[in-house]
Amino acid sequence: MDGTLLIGGAQAPFYLPQGDECDIFTAAFTNSLPLLLKGPTGCGKTRFVAHMAARLGRPLHTVACHDDLSAADLIGRYLLKGGETVWVDGPLTRAVREGAICYLDEVVEARKDVAVVLHPLTDDRRILPIDRTGEELSAAPGFMLVASYNPGYQNILKTLKPSTRQRFLSVEFTFPRPEHEIPVVARESGLDEDRVSLLVRLAGKLRGLKGQDLEEGVSTRLVVYAATLIAGGMDLNRAIRAAMIEPLTDDADTRKGLMDLVVAVAG
Numbered sequence: 001m002d003g004t005l006l007i008g009g010a011q012a013p014f015y016l017p018q019g020d021e022c023d024i025f026t027a028a029f030t031n032s033l034p035l036l037l038k039g040p041t042g043c044g045k046t047r048f049v050a051h052m053a054a055r056l057g058r059p060l061h062t063v064a065c066h067d068d069l070s071a072a073d074l075i076g077r078y079l080l081k082g083g084e085t086v087w088v089d090g091p092l093t094r095a096v097r098e099g100a101i102c103y104l105d106e107v108v109e110a111r112k113d114v115a116v117v118l119h120p121l122t123d124d125r126r127i128l129p130i131d132r133t134g135e136e137l138s139a140a141p142g143f144m145l146v147a148s149y150n151p152g153y154q155n156i157l158k159t160l161k162p163s164t165r166q167r168f169l170s171v172e173f174t175f176p177r178p179e180h181e182i183p184v185v186a187r188e189s190g191l192d193e194d195r196v197s198l199l200v201r202l203a204g205k206l207r208g209l210k211g212q213d214l215e216e217g218v219s220t221r222l223v224v225y226a227a228t229l230i231a232g233g234m235d236l237n238r239a240i241r242a243a244m245i246e247p248l249t250d251d252a253d254t255r256k257g258l259m260d261l262v263v264a265v266a267g
């Protein structure tokens, strides 16, 4: 994968900005403020964080949050090792100690006790109390907390409380405009821009159906999948069906309607 050339010759993963998100990330980092990324699945949030961490020269610890994830999973726990109990830092503690970026993906999925841990870290105290060891860590310079969530598909109970949300700067991600999405998909897949623009046009139509027939619009990730299959030699209709239609819905009638739309757009 090619990307931005960094000082020292290393490469940051390729990321094409959609707006001023790189400036906001940099300002958040410089001012030691946490950042919340909101947006639908597959629109570039994870890639963006990886890109910015590389550009800013900070290690990145990513945690995919799920409904069983507890504060101890983030902070750490005592483990039995060779007959002895030893303390093992969790990913959040490691990031706090070494001044890394900690990225909590889908943070609303995590258990409620996680918010309690995040609060003193995300206001001007920047501390992480570790009850089990009695330590109170001050975040090392360079530590930054980034969290993401998709406001669309969670139910109303799974949203962030204002007291958590209002500790973060926020950036909203949407599906890229065609003039951004075409070069992104072409670069990621190796498919020529002519054929990519057809896929992107189709993606735009499918996204227009969100809320009527579809829960979520087709992601840039899926458009990249379709383009990759086509670049590898698969015929257009099969690639579109497998990458851009089947993943969207389990309802057979809806899928048939979507394939009719494909024929109308692709001919």
Ligand SMILES: Nc1ncnc2c1ncn2[C@@H]1O[C@H](COP(=O)(O)OP(=O)(O)OP(=O)(O)O)[C@@H](O)[C@H]1O
Binding pocket: 014, 015, 016, 017, 018, 040, 041, 042, 043, 044, 045, 046, 047, 048, 105, 150, 176, 184, 188, 220, 221, 224
């Ligand atoms: N602006 C962009 N620049 C470069 N690649 C992009 C961009 N936007 C999307 N992509 C492509 O889309 C793919 C999916 O993006 P990514 O994994 O970052 O989505 P996400 O928003 O983190 O999704 P999820 O919420 O499901 O985790 C990437 O692997 C990359 O190929």
Ligand SMILES: [Mg+2]
Binding pocket: 045, 046, 047, 105
């Ligand atoms: Mg992601």
